[in-house]
Amino acid sequence: MIAFLTGPMLWVSLLVFFGGLTVRAVMYVRGLNWQLDRVAYKPHMSLGLRGAIHSIRCWLIPGGTYGWRQQPFMATGFFLFHIGAILLPLFLIGHQELLKMAFGFSLPTIPSSVADALTVLAIIGGFMLAIRRIALPEVRILTTAYDWFILGISVAPFVTGFIARLHLGNYDFWLTCHILTGEAVLLLAPFTKLSHIVLFFMSRGQLGMDYNIKRGGAKRETAFPW
């Protein structure tokens, strides 16, 4: 079972993940329309790209925007979860061994103590996001079963992976769960809200372009204060 999951199934998952998300990104750009969106993308491309990069960069820095600064609890939960969610799958030793087995190369790895800390922090971050959903009326009203599913499936690989790592209970069982949920995330990403993995950059960048090209970017001395 594990051999199948880390063999052909991993291949399929990665293919769907990268292929699917690339398609989503390309479709996004192709669907942009200067007249419908009311943004003159082409004639002001460099102004636009500058705005896009600025806007993306500001939102990737904790405290980099008014939005993050005003909501420290959300910002903390968000960054704890997302830093883990990006670093761990990429640089965990175990994952790199898989990569080496499958493709014959590997990326640098992070020390296990750091990895453990990141895992715990990511789980805490996910927990904080969940608490917000229950505690705040303005988030509760927006929350649907679908949101819970997305949150659950994104946190699951961390929880299962960590249990396996601590060798609590049946190791093989938890490892299988970890791989299954991890691959589920990969497979679902292009078709669900998880597509925000790439669409965040597209949407954020598009609004940055909008603001810089049309909404006064050129009239401001400094870039838009996100």
Add this chain to the structure above:
Amino acid sequence: MPQGTFCNTTPIGSEEELKALLGDKGGAQYYEEMKELDVDSDALGALLEKTCQSRIHTWLEICAHCGMCADSCFLYRVNDRDPKQVPAYKIQSTLGELVKKKGKVTNEFMRHCVDVAWSQCTCCNRCGMYCPHGIDMGVMFSYLRGVLNSQGFVPWEMKIGSGMHRVYNAQMDVTTEDWIDTCEWMAEEYEEEWPGLEIPIDKEDADIMYTLNAREPKHYPEDLAEAAILFHLAGENWTVPSVGWEQTSLAMFAGDWAACKMQVESVYKAIERLRPKRVIGTECGHAHRATVIEGPYWAGREDGLPPAPYIHYVEWVAEALRTGKLKIDPEKKIKEPVTLQDSCNYVRNHGLAKATREIMSYIAEDFREMGPKREHNYCCGGGGGFNGIGKYRKERNKALQTKRDQILATGCKLVIAPCHNCWDAIRDLEEEYEIGIRWSFLKPLLIKMVIVPDHLKLPEE
């Protein structure tokens, strides 16, 4: 499909139709008919399919339902943080449902969308700045208004407003004759006090073509005279077009895109006909947004720019003060504490926060900022057509509380509002809440403060 006499999918086509619609006091019959209006689901579905593309579609799909946009919306805050006023909720429960159901919705649902689109969002675009995904509800609500309008679901006043543009090419019934008369009348009226004062009509190749808001000739023509006096004092070579002088667009608030195009093209034609070096618009926020920021797209101009450089009045004033074309008498500077309303339509939407501050540095001794300010300022409470819709007067009055509290916190009794809509909202807020403030456009203040050059002075008796 029952189409009402007044409430229907046909836009206003003639003066008679417009007058008849105006005769329906308060839209009583209009709103009754709206209850019966059929929804053409096929057309609606097809429109959504065709126009709800990448960005709006993606926005609806990836909204994380995180609620970070909640606090950014002044309407949410002022309505006791009602969760139903969370920007994401407002759009998901209206446009989101429409898209999900591919237009197969009921009349009741459409009327609910009308209420939300015109009374729970002023398209101030503030929330877009606070959403991690860059989801801008102001953009989406503008779009939703267009979709609703295409099915005849639009508030009575908005239908009249865009009808005015269709019939008179102006937001009010000001005809070309009325307009020219007003220019001549104002020039005559003020000529004695300001020798040599002119309002030149249709002068070709002037340095400046001036455009304005139809309410000025209609209700306060002295605003036009004040503009003329200031251009005169600054020694500008300027003109107004006989046709294409109206810069506003209630059609934009109504979501009547065809009328928006008609309106803005009339201004662009005037620019092409008179070939001014640049165009200056009056102290109005939505007029600037309509003609300078959004207009090029309605008119199909691929570079997103009007046919000639087109600046807002505050940009001209800042420049005139900076270059010394207008000089302020230091004795006459505003001495009392004074604050400034940042109009979303040109501050958040066109980066003009600096120009207004520069003006304040020349004219005010004790300028106090509202908090939040600049791009982060809140809507006056009456934007996006909210000011003018009788049906939503209660909600609008509630919305004014945000600005009331902001102004009170500055301790100022004088508010400068270089935007017609904001000016109106602040006037109404004083009427409603009586906090003892005064409000003003820039022009009358400037006229009181500028130094009149010797050669333009009235000869001594």
